[in-house]
Amino acid sequence: MAEPDAGSTRDCDVVVLGLGPGGEHAALKLAEAGLDVVGVDEALVGGECPFWGCTPSKLMVRPADLLAEVHRADRLAGASRVTPDWSLVAARIREANHDWTDSQHVEPLEHAGVRIVRGHGRLAGPGVVRVEREGLATVLRARRGVVLNTGTSPARLPIPGLAETPYWTNREVMTITEVPQRLVVVGGGPNGLELAQVFARYGAQVTLLEAASRIAPHDEPEASQALTAVLSDEGVDVRAGVEVERVDHDGTFHVVVDGETLHADELLVVAGRSTNLADVGLETVGLDPGAATVEIDEHMRAADRLWAIGDITGKGAYTHVSRYQAAGAVADLLGRDGPGADYRAVSRVTFTDPELASVGMSEDQARAAGLDVRVGLAHVERSARGWLHGPGTTGIIKVVEDADRGVLVGATVLAPYGGEVIGMLVTAVHAEVPVERLRTMHYAYPTFHRGIEAALKRLG
Numbered sequence: 001m002a003e004p005d006a007g008s009t010r011d012c013d014v015v016v017l018g019l020g021p022g023g024e025h026a027a028l029k030l031a032e033a034g035l036d037v038v039g040v041d042e043a044l045v046g047g048e049c050p051f052w053g054c055t056p057s058k059l060m061v062r063p064a065d066l067l068a069e070v071h072r073a074d075r076l077a078g079a080s081r082v083t084p085d086w087s088l089v090a091a092r093i094r095e096a097n098h099d100w101t102d103s104q105h106v107e108p109l110e111h112a113g114v115r116i117v118r119g120h121g122r123l124a125g126p127g128v129v130r131v132e133r134e135g136l137a138t139v140l141r142a143r144r145g146v147v148l149n150t151g152t153s154p155a156r157l158p159i160p161g162l163a164e165t166p167y168w169t170n171r172e173v174m175t176i177t178e179v180p181q182r183l184v185v186v187g188g189g190p191n192g193l194e195l196a197q198v199f200a201r202y203g204a205q206v207t208l209l210e211a212a213s214r215i216a217p218h219d220e221p222e223a224s225q226a227l228t229a230v231l232s233d234e235g236v237d238v239r240a241g242v243e244v245e246r247v248d249h250d251g252t253f254h255v256v257v258d259g260e261t262l263h264a265d266e267l268l269v270v271a272g273r274s275t276n277l278a279d280v281g282l283e284t285v286g287l288d289p290g291a292a293t294v295e296i297d298e299h300m301r302a303a304d305r306l307w308a309i310g311d312i313t314g315k316g317a318y319t320h321v322s323r324y325q326a327a328g329a330v331a332d333l334l335g336r337d338g339p340g341a342d343y344r345a346v347s348r349v350t351f352t353d354p355e356l357a358s359v360g361m362s363e364d365q366a367r368a369a370g371l372d373v374r375v376g377l378a379h380v381e382r383s384a385r386g387w388l389h390g391p392g393t394t395g396i397i398k399v400v401e402d403a404d405r406g407v408l409v410g411a412t413v414l415a416p417y418g419g420e421v422i423g424m425l426v427t428a429v430h431a432e433v434p435v436e437r438l439r440t441m442h443y444a445y446p447t448f449h450r451g452i453e454a455a456l457k458r459l460g
């Protein structure tokens with residue numbers, strides 16, 4: 001469908017400003033429901049996840065895990081040999097995202113009737129969006145309202161010298177064709193952990209720098225500790241509680257950390273994200289333009305004729321949260337009754353090997369919320385399946401109970417397939433299944449999820 005002429009004014013039912021995973025889904029569903037929808041994006045339709053986030057990073061994780069498995073085969077199956085070849089990884093990423101073009105995202109939208117407008121969009125009052133491209137402005141007037149889904153960008157760290165160097169963010173690293181020999185990674189969150197392990201497995205000498213006192217600082221300390229041991233065993237130099245004082249580049253990166261200078265061929269900074277809210281006209285709808293996130297109610301309403309979804313809402317910077325909120329906003333825009341958004345059982349998975357998965361509250365968060373907390377901890381390597389699985393098996397399962405109510409409010413699984421094992425704990429937290437019922441159910445032998453029974457037995 002033709003793009004509305006730049007320089008024109010156009011009426012429609014809904015404008016979706018920012019087409020990340022949530023915006024894309026909302027635009028599609030609203031158009032399929034018969035509304036006249038305009039979708040606006042200044043870059044690639046589909047957002048961060050398919051082009052520079054989830055998909056390419058997992059296309060790196062999968063082959064890196066295979067390399068590790070082949071090495072483990074030596075001890076379990078027989079001598080094996082593999083020659084790491086990054087060109088296969090790079091080619092698969094390029095193929096998956098059509099060489100960083102977005103026709104595979106645009107076509108289904110246009111097929112459903114969504115009109116795509118390219119350019120930088122700003123709110124210009126309730127239900128109005130002004131899009132600018134190459135000096136021309138298009139004004140979109142939405143009868144029902146605007147869905148805001150502008151997402152995030154890599155946080156800019158105020159480290160002296162850094163901005164003058166050609167360091168990598170998640171954008172550049174997804175396009176590389178060669179693995180550097182020496183890599184420094186700044187940030188020990190999900191991004192840094194996944195990528196540090198990938199590059200170490202592909203032969204890079206990796207140093208991982210985390211400012212907090214431990215990597216994965218938002219996860220359970222037992223998981224951080226176990227994951228630190230895993231990465232260290234694989235040769236990653238894990239340094240937590242450190243400060244990067246300065247960065248210089250003269251063909252080589254020189255990274256000053258607590259007085260010591262590290263030298264690296266590449267520097268990857270994945271130390272958090274900033275929401276894209278500074279220049280979207282929040283003030284024109286009565287919202288604070290300096291806010292880090294947009295406050296929403298349980299139907300994703302943020303202001304008069306404005307719905308907000310995705311990372312900008314601060315409810316969990318994950319693709320599945322963005323899609324979940326999109327579904328809620330669509331239902332509200334279409335006047336359909338439905339349950340309000342519920343974030344008690346948001347799950348998240350860091351795709352290291354073993355996978356670090358969690359749901360709901362950590363022990364510290366539950367205590368801070370004033371709950372009467374009991375925790376149970378089981379070690380994966382001490383379980384039957386852990387022992388059978390052999391090398392590469394380490395981890396924990398930790399459950400957090402609200403003892404007053406006798407239900408789980410959170411859980412963490414660090415284990416092979418941890419992202420799958422967490423599934424039943426998500427159900428337990430979401431549906432508030434009584435711990436007594438969880439304790440008396442069947443757990444197949446010998447599975448990883450059987451470790452949940454062991455953790456439940458230790459609640460105390």
Ligand SMILES: Cc1cc2nc3c(=O)[nH]c(=O)nc-3n(C[C@H](O)[C@H](O)[C@H](O)COP(=O)(O)OP(=O)(O)OC[C@H]3O[C@@H](n4cnc5c(N)ncnc54)[C@H](O)[C@@H]3O)c2cc1C
Pocket residue numbers: 017018019020021022023040041042043044045046047048049052053054055057119120121122149150151152170191276279280309310311312316317318319320321322
């Ligand atoms: C390396 C990496 C790995 C990740 N891995 C995972 C994972 O495994 N699982 C997971 O659940 N999540 C993962 N995430 C997070 C996930 O990518 C995001 O949560 C997801 O993309 C949802 O973002 P969003 O819907 O808020 O919008 P985004 O994906 O950020 O998209 C926002 C869109 O809005 C556009 N835009 C912004 N401002 C404007 C404007 N003013 N005008 C017009 N257009 C605008 C942008 O161009 C962009 O297309 C990862 C993130 C990164 C960086």
Ligand SMILES: NC(=O)c1ccc[n+]([C@@H]2O[C@H](COP(=O)([O-])OP(=O)(O)OC[C@H]3O[C@@H](n4cnc5c(N)ncnc54)[C@H](O)[C@@H]3O)[C@@H](O)[C@H]2O)c1
Pocket residue numbers: 157186187188189190191192194209210211212216217242243244270271272273316317318348349350351
């Ligand atoms: N598997 C997944 O679901 C997945 C994977 C990657 C990213 N993500 C999402 O993307 C978002 C961004 O991930 P991320 O890992 O880039 O950010 P993050 O904010 O989750 O973690 C960044 C880490 O960098 C550290 N840090 C900040 N400043 C630092 C400094 N100056 N020096 C050293 N360390 C510093 C922080 O303490 C933190 O541990 C996350 O919110 C996450 O939701 C999800």
